[in-house]
Amino acid sequence: MRCGGGAVVKNEADIIEAFVRHNLGYLDFLQVVDNGSTDGTYEILTALVAEGLPLHLSQDSRLDHPQAGVMTAMLHHPAEACDWFFCLDADEFIDCDSPTAFRVAVSEFSPDWVQLLSWQYFVPMPDDDGAQVNPVRRIVHRRVAPADPWQAKAVVPARFLGQPELRVRPGNHLLEQANGVTLRARPTEAIRLGHFPIRSAEQVAQKAIIGNWAINARTRRAFGEGRHRAAQKARALAGETISARELAVMARDYGAVEPTDEALDPASQLVRRPLPPAGGPLTLTDAQPPSLTTNVIAFADAHFEGLRTTALDCGDVRVAKTRHGLMAYRVGADEVARHIAEFGEWAAPETEVLLTRVVAGDSVVIVGAGIGVQVLPVARRVGDSGRVLAIESDEDRFRLLTTNVTLNNLPQVVLEQRAVGADGGGIDELGLSALSLLTIADAQPGAVLAGAAGTIAGQQPTIYLEDVEPGQLGDVLRWLSAGGYRCWWLANPHFNEDNFYQRPALSEAGGETLRIGLLCLPAGAEEPDGLTVATDEATSRATIWAAQGARTYRVPARWGRPPLGLDPRWQ
Numbered sequence: 001m002r003c004g005g006g007a008v009v010k011n012e013a014d015i016i017e018a019f020v021r022h023n024l025g026y027l028d029f030l031q032v033v034d035n036g037s038t039d040g041t042y043e044i045l046t047a048l049v050a051e052g053l054p055l056h057l058s059q060d061s062r063l064d065h066p067q068a069g070v071m072t073a074m075l076h077h078p079a080e081a082c083d084w085f086f087c088l089d090a091d092e093f094i095d096c097d098s099p100t101a102f103r104v105a106v107s108e109f110s111p112d113w114v115q116l117l118s119w120q121y122f123v124p125m126p127d128d129d130g131a132q133v134n135p136v137r138r139i140v141h142r143r144v145a146p147a148d149p150w151q152a153k154a155v156v157p158a159r160f161l162g163q164p165e166l167r168v169r170p171g172n173h174l175l176e177q178a179n180g181v182t183l184r185a186r187p188t189e190a191i192r193l194g195h196f197p198i199r200s201a202e203q204v205a206q207k208a209i210i211g212n213w214a215i216n217a218r219t220r221r222a223f224g225e226g227r228h229r230a231a232q233k234a235r236a237l238a239g240e241t242i243s244a245r246e247l248a249v250m251a252r253d254y255g256a257v258e259p260t261d262e263a264l265d266p267a268s269q270l271v272r273r274p275l276p277p278a279g280g281p282l283t284l285t286d287a288q289p290p291s292l293t294t295n296v297i298a299f300a301d302a303h304f305e306g307l308r309t310t311a312l313d314c315g316d317v318r319v320a321k322t323r324h325g326l327m328a329y330r331v332g333a334d335e336v337a338r339h340i341a342e343f344g345e346w347a348a349p350e351t352e353v354l355l356t357r358v359v360a361g362d363s364v365v366i367v368g369a370g371i372g373v374q375v376l377p378v379a380r381r382v383g384d385s386g387r388v389l390a391i392e393s394d395e396d397r398f399r400l401l402t403t404n405v406t407l408n409n410l411p412q413v414v415l416e417q418r419a420v421g422a423d424g425g426g427i428d429e430l431g432l433s434a435l436s437l438l439t440i441a442d443a444q445p446g447a448v449l450a451g452a453a454g455t456i457a458g459q460q461p462t463i464y465l466e467d468v469e470p471g472q473l474g475d476v477l478r479w480l481s482a483g484g485y486r487c488w489w490l491a492n493p494h495f496n497e498d499n500f501y502q503r504p505a506l507s508e509a510g511g512e513t514l515r516i517g518l519l520c521l522p523a524g525a526e527e528p529d530g531l532t533v534a535t536d537e538a539t540s541r542a543t544i545w546a547a548q549g550a551r552t553y554r555v556p557a558r559w560g561r562p563p564l565g566l567d568p569r570w571q
Contacts, residue, residue: 003106005086006031006074008060008067011210011299012090013040014203014289015196018134019090020048020055021279026094026102027086029054031079033070036061036306038298039206044284056080061306062313069315072167075156075175084109085156086117087172092153093136093194093275095120105190111159114175114185116152119195123251123270126244133287135199140274141267142194143252151255153193154185194275198251201242202292208232210299236292309344309501317400320344323500324351324376325408328400335494336373344500346373350466350492350517353528354378354437357462361385363434365427367420367448368441368466370397372404378437379410386412389430393419426451435459441466446476456483460522464490467515470539476518477534484523488531489544492517516541 005027009016024030032055034042045057056079060070071087078085084106086094094117096102109115121143122136132138153172160166165178175183198204212233235242242250248266260269290298311326312319319328323345329337339346351374358364360383369375369390379388390405390413392398398417405413418425420442427438428451438461440448445465449456456463463485465476470489477487492515495505518534521527532539532547 001084001103001107002028002080002082003084003086004029004031004078004080004082005088006033006071006078007088007090007092008033008035008070009037009041009045009090010035011037011039011041011206011295013037013044014199014285015135016041016090017044017048017282017285018136018279019088019093020045020053021282022093022136022275023086023088023279024053024055025278025280026096026099028082029056029080031056031074032058033074034059035067035070036299036302038302039290039295040286047284054080067172068168068170071172075161075166075168076164078161081158082161083111083158084115085158085161087154087156087168088193089153089172091196091199092119093196094278095192095194095275096190097276099278102191105188108190109155109157109188110186111157114157114160114183115155116173116185116187117155117191117193118152118187118189119255120192121251121254122194122196122275123248123266124199124244125248125267125270133285134282135196136194136275137277139196139199141270141272144269144271152187195254197254198247201247202289204232204242204247204250205236205292206295209236209296213303309341319407322376323348324373324380326404327372327376328403328407329371330396330400333396336370339494340373342501343496343503345496347492347494347515348496348499350374350464350490350515351377353490353519354439354464355381358382358386358437362436363432364388364437364439365430365432365435366390366439366441367427368392369401370441371400374439375401375413376404376408376410379405379408379413382412384412388413389416390414391416391418391420393417421447421451428452428454430455432459435461437462437464439464439466445473446479449476449479460484462522462525463520465518465520468518470516470534470541470544473518473534480520485520486523486525486527487518487520487534488528489534489539490517490519490531491544491547514541516544 003026005023007030009032012019020030032045034045034057042059045055049055049057075085094102096105122139123141123143124139125141128138128140154168154175156175160175160183166175166183169176174185177183212230245266252266252269253260309321310318311321316331317328318331318341319326320340321344322340327340329340331337331341336346354374355377358378358381362382363386364378364382366375366378366388369392372390375388375390382388390401392401395417402415405415420426421444432455435455438452440463442448445468463480480487494515519528519531532544
């Protein structure tokens with residue numbers, strides 16, 4: 001029989017080592033997700049992994065602390081196979097006489113039921129040994145009155161693990177189906193959870209302030225959720241201190257339906273019975289942890305760094321603050337998404353060049369628009385009097401493209417989800433009366449050009465082909481040359497040292513790779529400076545890069561500046 005456990009933790013440096021060591025005295029493995037801790041919690045967990053403990057560690061730094069969603073994901077994909085999975089918090093400790101007694105008790109669980117472990121509330125007292133670093137060794141008094149049997153945590157049998165239609169309710173108390181029906185559950189008396197929610201005045205203040213921020217970051221919350229956190233936060237900000245007796249009363253009444261009369265001595269409702277020891281001594285917990293001010297400032301600083309780059313985090317889809325506006329992208333989807341996440345932009349030289357070729361009121365067609373990295377700046381450049389037709393065939397990218405156009409309120413953009421070619425669906429079928437710029441990001445640019453032959457001949461637009469292979473466009477170059485066009489290679493480094501987030505280059509391979517574009521101008525158009533002329537002869541990427549280098553990071557002055565509002569440094 002194998003037993004595993006999982007927890008979502010956030011700024012629990014004072015208790016996290018004790019939590020891991022103690023509970024691994026009973027469980028075969030622990031699965032822990034750190035929710036953006038800034039007080040050393042993650043570093044302690046990393047050190048415990050390095051010790052070789054059966055601890056599976058990952059990070060999820062979303063500000064709104066989506067505990068139920070993350071725990072649900074654990075149940076859908078447990079780190080290891082197990083017969084029972086214990087849903088825990090960092091302040092909860094298995095309370096059983098011994099590991100042997102624990103195994104006997106678990107063996108008697110029904111595999112058809114969710115089991116519930118009720119809380120045993122532990123209360124800090126003025127006479128606790130303040131020199132004891134381990135909070136579960138320091139806090140040795142527990143409440144005499146039993147907790148409500150439904151104030152408990154779920155233990156999930158193997159039959160429910162991996163079922164995508166099941167989810168954990170907030171608080172890890174119960175499981176429910178997709179239709180909201182709660183799975184049957186029953187309490188057990190053989191095993192309980194030692195609960196240490198109140199450990200020190202500074203811990204309470206920190207939890208109140210950071211917890212209140214997390215609650216305020218949520219898009220929705222239940223009525224009354226976080227009311228006690230808000231009150232505690234107000235006290236902390238007012239500089240009020242929590243006395244030892246008040247701390248004891250707070251812990252004694254934690255989770256109580258009707259708080260006990262405060263006039264009563266807390267000791268009268270307590271019994272001295274420490275948690276049975278397990279897991280060995282602590283070696284990583286700081287005897288003098290950082291102050292409340294230090295922890296709160298570190299947390300705020302870390303999360304404001306996230307807010308600098310991210311407007312909304314929806315799991316695998318995020319909305320980033322980019323050089324050209326808000327942009328939704330799918331995390332890890334491709335190199336474009338990675339660079340948006342890291343730098344707040346993509347293909348800066350390419351964008352700068354394209355912006356010099358359009359003015360307010362122009363009409364633009366972008367074939368292979370992707371998620372809109374060129375659509376947004378070009379649409380802003382042509383303005384409300386212009387028109388941008390953005391065409392994308394991939395369904396997922398098109399959904400993100402639609403989102404990005406909507407987020408940035410660009411009514412001048414028309415969206416179409418389809419393929420473009422020579423045989424049906426070509427640009428000529430649009431009957432455009434004006435076209436200033438045609439950009440093509442397509443595996444078969446020749447077919448797109450053939451389907452736009454009439455429009456190109458009549459309107460003479462600037463044409464830009466994205467990410468092409470030099471030496472493999474002989475037919476395209478000859479076709480354009482016959483139409484009076486001249487072409488230049490544009491070296492487009494992925495990394496811009498002056499990127500929107502002002503971050504250094506990625507260290508991993510591929511961080512400074514190179515795309516090659518083809519800029520094609522009709523007869524009479526002003527020639528670009530610093531670009532390599534494209535002919536029928538094969539030209540290597542290395543040659544183009546050597547000829548242009550970093551000169552493509554800046555637009556020559558006589559080309560004009562990008563429109564105001566794109567970057568404050570240009571204003």
